[in-house]
Amino acid sequence: MKLDASIAAVVTGGASGLGEGTARALAAKGVKVALFDLNEERGEVIAQEIGGVFCKVDVTSDESVAAGFIKARAAHGQERLTVNCAGIATGQKTVSRKRDTGELRAHDMASFERTVSINLFGTFRVLSQSALGMVALEPMADGERGLIINTASVAAQDGQIGQAAYSASKGGVYAMTLPVARDLAQEGVRVNTILPGIMWTPMMAGMDQKVQDSLAAAIPFPSRLGTPADYAALALHLAENVYINGECIRLDGAIRLAPR
Numbered sequence: 001m002k003l004d005a006s007i008a009a010v011v012t013g014g015a016s017g018l019g020e021g022t023a024r025a026l027a028a029k030g031v032k033v034a035l036f037d038l039n040e041e042r043g044e045v046i047a048q049e050i051g052g053v054f055c056k057v058d059v060t061s062d063e064s065v066a067a068g069f070i071k072a073r074a075a076h077g078q079e080r081l082t083v084n085c086a087g088i089a090t091g092q093k094t095v096s097r098k099r100d101t102g103e104l105r106a107h108d109m110a111s112f113e114r115t116v117s118i119n120l121f122g123t124f125r126v127l128s129q130s131a132l133g134m135v136a137l138e139p140m141a142d143g144e145r146g147l148i149i150n151t152a153s154v155a156a157q158d159g160q161i162g163q164a165a166y167s168a169s170k171g172g173v174y175a176m177t178l179p180v181a182r183d184l185a186q187e188g189v190r191v192n193t194i195l196p197g198i199m200w201t202p203m204m205a206g207m208d209q210k211v212q213d214s215l216a217a218a219i220p221f222p223s224r225l226g227t228p229a230d231y232a233a234l235a236l237h238l239a240e241n242v243y244i245n246g247e248c249i250r251l252d253g254a255i256r257l258a259p260r
């Protein structure tokens with residue numbers, strides 16, 4: 001799709017990190033952006049800065065997501081693009097070889113369920129409500145009706161020590177990409193998923209400088225952490241290239257090539 005003022009977009013998790021970066025990049029192209037997030041204070045500020053609309057949405061609730069779409073569509077019309085960035089990180093945030101059975105010993109099912117509820121079920125909830133709106137739209141010039149971009153993680157493929165819940169939640173997003181893309185292909189709605197590696201966002205706040213440096217050094221090229229701008233550039237590319245569909249794309253500086 002051509003990203004301009006004729007396009008309305010919804011970005012979940014738009015009040016921070018990868019979602020914020022993507023919302024800003026879309027708005028810079030003229031796209032009308034609605035931010036869905038729990039963080040009202042930051043969300044309102046960003047929405048104002050980019051000329052968008054903020055919708056206080058909890059992706060774990062059907063009603064809350066539905067109300068968000070009603071507000072966003074009233075402001076901008078039916079969205080053609082939805083970017084699912086809302087998520088939480090649980091478990092160890094570092095790439096470590098140290099043995100850690102803490103997550104297993106804690107057997108914290110409430111935490112496991114919360115992780116899956118936000119990262120996986122929340123993604124499906126937003127995806128399905130958005131796609132059902134998209135399929136009712138007239139196709140655009142290239143026959144496309146809309147696009148959903150999800151955010152999994154490299155943890156879906158190579159989860160680290162102490163990250164069972166997080167990896168399972170992201171593995172679910174990874175695994176559902178192809179079947180959902182198949183379901184929607186005939187309707188002209190694409191579905192793609194980005195698998196970020198280690199991205200410098202507020203989600204990583206609290207990580208000390210030494211750990212950051214060692215992580216950056218482990219990334220083959222470029223030897224730095226990823227940024228919201230790296231993510232946004234890929235999200236915009238996925239939007240603009242109608243021929244990419246049903247893909248899960250790693251965005252990680254080839255971290256899997258790092259020596260172990």
Ligand code: NAD
Pocket residue numbers: 012013014015016017018019036037038039057058059060084085086087088089118119122151152153154195196197198199200201202203204
């Ligand atoms: P972030 O913490 O900066 O932003 C996440 C946003 O999601 C926050 O604004 C938060 O308020 C919102 N959110 C959390 N729970 C929500 C809910 N129930 N309803 C609505 N909004 C909710 O994190 P980020 O680093 O920008 O991460 C964005 C996505 O990328 C997440 O899905 C994360 O798992 C994924 N990811 C991040 C990294 C990384 O290294 N930062 C790596 C791989 C994948």
